[in-house]
Amino acid sequence: MTDPNALYPPAAALADEKVHPEAETALEAGTEAPPGAPQERDKPRSLTSDAWHDLRRNPIFIVSAVIIVVLVVMAAFPGVFTNKDPRFCDLNLSRQSPSADAWFGYDVQGCDVYARTIYGARASILVGLFTTLAVTIIGGLIGMIAGFYSGWVDSVLSRVLEIFFGIPLLLGGVLVLASFPSGPNTPQLVTVGKVVLALAVLAWTSLARIMRSTVIQVKHADYVSAARALGGGAARILRSHVLPNAVAPVIVYATIVFGIFIGVEATLSFLGIGLQPPVISWGVAINDASTYIRQSPHMLLFPGAFLTVTVLAFIMLGDAVRDAFDPRLR
Amino acid sequence: MATTDTYPSPEAAAAGHAPLLEVDDLQVEFRTRDGVAKAVNGVSYSLDEGETLAVLGESGSGKSVTALAVMGILDSPPGFVTGGAVRFRGQDLLSLPEDERRAYRGRNIAMVFQDALSALNPVFPVGWQIGEMFRVHEGMSKKDARGRVIELMERVRIPAARERVDDYPHQFSGGMRQRIMIAMAIALDPDVLIADEPTTALDVTVQAQIMELLRDLQRERKMGLILITHDLGVVADVADKISVMYAGRIMEKAVVGEIYARPSHPYTKGLLESIPRVDLKGQDLSAIRGLPPSLTRIPTGCEFHPRCPYAQDICREKRPALLEVVPGRFSACHFAQEVLDDSI
Amino acid sequence: MGRYTIRRVLQMIPVVIGTTLLIFVMVWALPGDPFAGKCGDRPCPPQYVAQMTEKFNLNEPWYVQYFLYMGNLLQGDFGETISGMSVADELARTYPTTAKLAALAIFFEIVIGIGAGVLAGLRKGGFIDNLVLLSTLFFIAIPIFVIGYVSQLVFGVQLGIFPVTVSSEATFYELLLPALVLASGTLAYVARVMRTNLVENLRSDYVRTATAKGLGRRRVVGIHTVRNSLIPVITLIGADFGALLGGAIVTEGIFNIGGVGGLIFRNIRLREGAMVTGAVTVLVLVFLLVNLFVDLFYAALDPRIRYD
Numbered sequence: 001m002t003d004p005n006a007l008y009p010p011a012a013a014l015a016d017e018k019v020h021p022e023a024e025t026a027l028e029a030g031t032e033a034p035p036g037a038p039q040e041r042d043k044p045r046s047l048t049s050d051a052w053h054d055l056r057r058n059p060i061f062i063v064s065a066v067i068i069v070v071l072v073v074m075a076a077f078p079g080v081f082t083n084k085d086p087r088f089c090d091l092n093l094s095r096q097s098p099s100a101d102a103w104f105g106y107d108v109q110g111c112d113v114y115a116r117t118i119y120g121a122r123a124s125i126l127v128g129l130f131t132t133l134a135v136t137i138i139g140g141l142i143g144m145i146a147g148f149y150s151g152w153v154d155s156v157l158s159r160v161l162e163i164f165f166g167i168p169l170l171l172g173g174v175l176v177l178a179s180f181p182s183g184p185n186t187p188q189l190v191t192v193g194k195v196v197l198a199l200a201v202l203a204w205t206s207l208a209r210i211m212r213s214t215v216i217q218v219k220h221a222d223y224v225s226a227a228r229a230l231g232g233g234a235a236r237i238l239r240s241h242v243l244p245n246a247v248a249p250v251i252v253y254a255t256i257v258f259g260i261f262i263g264v265e266a267t268l269s270f271l272g273i274g275l276q277p278p279v280i281s282w283g284v285a286i287n288d289a290s291t292y293i294r295q296s297p298h299m300l301l302f303p304g305a306f307l308t309v310t311v312l313a314f315i316m317l318g319d320a321v322r323d324a325f326d327p328r329l330r
Numbered sequence: 331m332a333t334t335d336t337y338p339s340p341e342a343a344a345a346g347h348a349p350l351l352e353v354d355d356l357q358v359e360f361r362t363r364d365g366v367a368k369a370v371n372g373v374s375y376s377l378d379e380g381e382t383l384a385v386l387g388e389s390g391s392g393k394s395v396t397a398l399a400v401m402g403i404l405d406s407p408p409g410f411v412t413g414g415a416v417r418f419r420g421q422d423l424l425s426l427p428e429d430e431r432r433a434y435r436g437r438n439i440a441m442v443f444q445d446a447l448s449a450l451n452p453v454f455p456v457g458w459q460i461g462e463m464f465r466v467h468e469g470m471s472k473k474d475a476r477g478r479v480i481e482l483m484e485r486v487r488i489p490a491a492r493e494r495v496d497d498y499p500h501q502f503s504g505g506m507r508q509r510i511m512i513a514m515a516i517a518l519d520p521d522v523l524i525a526d527e528p529t530t531a532l533d534v535t536v537q538a539q540i541m542e543l544l545r546d547l548q549r550e551r552k553m554g555l556i557l558i559t560h561d562l563g564v565v566a567d568v569a570d571k572i573s574v575m576y577a578g579r580i581m582e583k584a585v586v587g588e589i590y591a592r593p594s595h596p597y598t599k600g601l602l603e604s605i606p607r608v609d610l611k612g613q614d615l616s617a618i619r620g621l622p623p624s625l626t627r628i629p630t631g632c633e634f635h636p637r638c639p640y641a642q643d644i645c646r647e648k649r650p651a652l653l654e655v656v657p658g659r660f661s662a663c664h665f666a667q668e669v670l671d672d673s674i
Numbered sequence: 675m676g677r678y679t680i681r682r683v684l685q686m687i688p689v690v691i692g693t694t695l696l697i698f699v700m701v702w703a704l705p706g707d708p709f710a711g712k713c714g715d716r717p718c719p720p721q722y723v724a725q726m727t728e729k730f731n732l733n734e735p736w737y738v739q740y741f742l743y744m745g746n747l748l749q750g751d752f753g754e755t756i757s758g759m760s761v762a763d764e765l766a767r768t769y770p771t772t773a774k775l776a777a778l779a780i781f782f783e784i785v786i787g788i789g790a791g792v793l794a795g796l797r798k799g800g801f802i803d804n805l806v807l808l809s810t811l812f813f814i815a816i817p818i819f820v821i822g823y824v825s826q827l828v829f830g831v832q833l834g835i836f837p838v839t840v841s842s843e844a845t846f847y848e849l850l851l852p853a854l855v856l857a858s859g860t861l862a863y864v865a866r867v868m869r870t871n872l873v874e875n876l877r878s879d880y881v882r883t884a885t886a887k888g889l890g891r892r893r894v895v896g897i898h899t900v901r902n903s904l905i906p907v908i909t910l911i912g913a914d915f916g917a918l919l920g921g922a923i924v925t926e927g928i929f930n931i932g933g934v935g936g937l938i939f940r941n942i943r944l945r946e947g948a949m950v951t952g953a954v955t956v957l958v959l960v961f962l963l964v965n966l967f968v969d970l971f972y973a974a975l976d977p978r979i980r981y982d
Contacts, residue, residue: 163692166962168916171954174923178942178950179701263817267924270819273942286819290928293823294831304820312815319811403885405877429890436888443886448879451898452978453905466889498977514887 051248051324061320067313074118075125084115086280095296104302108288116280117303123281124310127195128262132254134200135207140250142204143211144238148219157208164205169264172202177273188279195265195274203257210253214246248325252318259314266307282307348420349376350554351400351439351522357413358392358399365626369395369409371578374652377522377554382545384557384569384586386601390622392578393558397524401441402431418522437467440515444527446507450499456510457483457495463517482513486543505536509543516547523548524556529564541568562601566590574598577623577633580652583660592673594661596638599669632663640665678973686966693962694747694955698740701951752952761952764937772922772933778846778853779860779918783911787861788904791868795903796895798873806869810862818921822855822928839930852929856921860914867910871903878902905976912968916961 055061074081089111098105104113146157167175176198182191215238218224224241268274269283270290277284282303289299358370370392377383387393398404400416402423416423418438423431443449451459457479464475476495483491486509499507508528515523525544529537545568548555557569565572565586572589574582574597582595593599600618620637623629629636635645644664655666663669746752752761794806813821829851830838836851875881876899884894919935926935934953941949973979 162689163696166689166693167958168920168961170920171957175697175951175954176700178947267817267819271942293827297827300823308816308820315815401886403882432888435886441886443883449883451880453902453976463887500978
């Protein structure tokens with residue numbers, strides 16, 4: 001499991017290609033069509049509409065988007081996928097293999113694995129969603145401030161960034177959560193909230209960096225100087241110039257990191273320090289199943305497969321979005 | 331077609347031997363997602379010892395691509411040489427297998443590029459990079475190579491060469507870096523030096539110095555120099571003859587002196603007229619209207635006709651061949667004589 | 675180079691102070707009961723509370739606490755569990771095994787990761803390239819404990835090639851599978867970054883110059899391109915080392931390895947917060963140190979950084 005802090009700057013890791021420079025000049029040499037030639041490009045297309053146009057045809061995008069939609073539905077309305085009660089457990093059925101009655105078999109406690117796997121989606125999606133939102137907002141704000149108001153503000157914030165950067169995500173998560181343990185009596189919302197908070201506090205740095213460098217780049221652009229000369233205030237410039245430029249890398253990063261957070265949460269739950277019963281989570285299920293891995297692998301494999309597919313879907317989605325937004329592929 | 335297009339130098343023609351470098355009806359295309367771009371569409375020129383040929387054109391005219399094809403370093407894919415020949419002392423380089431071809435590179439034909447900062451490897455000292463020529467091609471020892479490198483650096487007038495031999499490219503100024511590239515290129519005394527926009531990225535005063543250096547080196551070593559540029563000013567002092575390129579073809583060939591006073595092609599005329607002149611201060615700047623075409627959709631007939639003030643129907647239908655208008659002057663225009671006359 | 679080293683070391687100091695302060699705050703100084711979770715499932719016995727309050731000066735203002743805590747850290751005292759076990763002693767006992775595991779994992783990361791990246795980059799668009807791109811995506815996405823259990827199941831239980839768990843001896847052969855599992859995510863990352871860098875560098879102007887100089891392909895790629903491409907990968911390996919340490923907790927837990935990770939793994943289950951926080955703090959400090967070395971190594975390779 002990789003640290004999202006290592007995701008940036010090697011942001012190019014998941015992207016490819018670059019239009020060949022000579023071909024570029026050859027093609028760039030003017031778009032005015034000679035008289036008599038068919039009119040092809042009638043109106044200018046923006047980067048986002050170009051990106052969307054490409055995305056719609058990308059099979060990876062479609063597949064991962066569909067998977068994610070299904071998962072979100074699963075999280076919101078688990079009843080659609082199963083009518084069994086994930087909390088109804090009969091010890092007599094303990095560790096039984098998959099059958100027509102129970103597609104994924106039963107776990108150690110005799111609970112239906114399929115039902116628990118379906119209901120487990122909710123915890124993962126919620127943690128992923130809230131953590132990503134928190135990281136985007138916190139990181140985005142701090143990055144924007146640091147980039148815009150350079151000078152001592154930037155220096156201080158950059159030092160803070162470095163400090164948080166020094167704590168790897170998983171290790172830090174263990175640290176924080178070990179100090180604020182949850183037990184079977186803690187309300188589910190609190191348990192989930194603790195995990196979200198712990199991860200958000202440690203993972204906002206990468207997004208802050210992305211935002212900060214975007215702001216710095218845009219700040220020095222000529223059109224921003226022009227806007228300032230025309231009397232544009234900070235808020236306006238941030239809104240009209242900085243944000244549109246930041247949208248693409250932020251979306252790409254947020255999508256990928258969503259998947260990574262789900263993975264990290266599952267790992268923490270697996271360790272016994274993240275989500276805990278009574279919260280139903282894939283990580284917890286895998287933890288419980290681990291002692292019987294030899295005898296009853298089904299208890300581990302099904303939640304494991306769901307977890308893997310979920311994380312993969314988000315990362316591949318982010319990959320596809322990045323390729324679509326990469327102007328070098330035009 | 332060949333005989334009317336090639337322009338052997340009078341000396342070579344008189345001596346009856348093949349020119350030093352001859353490009354004969356070269357065709358290069360780029361196959362990309364957006365279509366096939368014909369970057370070089372039948373280009374021919376020749377070069378002799380001690381001669382300087384200036385290849386003039388805007389971006390996209392194909393002037394750099396031609397040079398890359400001559401060197402054999404075109405990125406393929408997406409670029410492909412689809413026709414023509416490149417002859418060095420009579421030997422067709424395009425027909426040679428790669429390892430034989432490579433023997434010519436650096437040793438007989440060398441190239442200098444535009445942006446020396448990106449053209450030099452940032453993580454190796456400049457001395458090491460120049461020395462590579464000696465160590466790899468001639469098997470020289472590190473010590474001997476180092477000595478030669480310092481000599482070279484002094485020759486291209488890099489001050490304190492001995493102390494700076496182990497410095498890195500980013501520690502030099504733009505002009506110095508260009509000199510380093512030149513030193514690297516002339517290290518093995520090549521017969522032909524191709525300089526692709528060697529001064530475009532430099533300040534005007536530094537430009538002059540670099541051009542002077544190139545001219546000196548050429549005279550000293552009797553190299554043939556191909557100067558690729560879009561800057562008419564640079565050409566005037568240094569070149570013997572000039573070929574003007576547009577949309578992958580040569581539009582006009584001439585000896586340098588005459589082309590400035592009396593261009594015989596509307597494109598050249600347009601270029602000359604678009605140079606701002608002090609004595610015309612206060613008047614509108616004149617520019618060639620329109621834009622260069624996309625090389626995937628080159629206009630029918632004459633490539634320049636959509637922008638040409640002399641254009642008639644025939645220009646849209648029939649592509650003009652490069653023909654001799656006046657002895658020594660070649661132009662690819664149906665109305666070359668009119669253009670010539672208009673300048674008197 | 676020397677000046678740069680001193681500069682970096684000096685820069686490190688505030689970061690180390692800041693990080694340890696942050697950890698300290700998170701563990702001991704946030705509002706709430708500082709002893710929650712430090713003594714297993716039960717509330718801490720009063721003597722322990724009294725003893726630790728005395729030892730860590732928990733009645734003093736937080737900056738005094740931090741100062742004294744750092745003092746203890748520097749003297750090698752990382753605290754004690756209620757049973758009186760010294761965290762430092764346990765760490766000393768377990769770190770050699772983890773060091774072996776980590777070294778093996780890094781070795782795989784470098785050799786397989788860089789190797790695969792280079793192969794993929796050289797034959798871009800080919801079969802190997804697509805294979806590498808696809809497989810690395812999987813290994814990055816799949817959480818390490820899933821990879822761990824599946825490999826344990828397949829290679830250990832079913833195919834029997836590797837031992838399912840690692841004995842207290844922790845021989846190299848026993849550590850091979852765990853090291854591969856540990857390295858899987860970071861290795862995949864390294865391969866991708868190496869590939870992308872190589873592809874980009876192969877298109878760069880200086881490679882064109884090198885080819886124009888008449889140098890052969892092998893030299894152009896091997897000497898000119900690889901070195902330039904390696905440099906960012908070095909930074910990546912350093913930054914990812916943190917993930918490696920975190921992953922060690924999981925891997926050592928799954929394969930029952932008696933290293934620092936296993937120590938943390940077991941003590942999480944036992945709710946021995948003191949041991950967990952002490953050991954993790956040490957790991958974070960190790961990470962910072964490793965990053966410092968990686969930075970210096972990077973500067974040694976890329977002259978542009980040094981001469982800033």
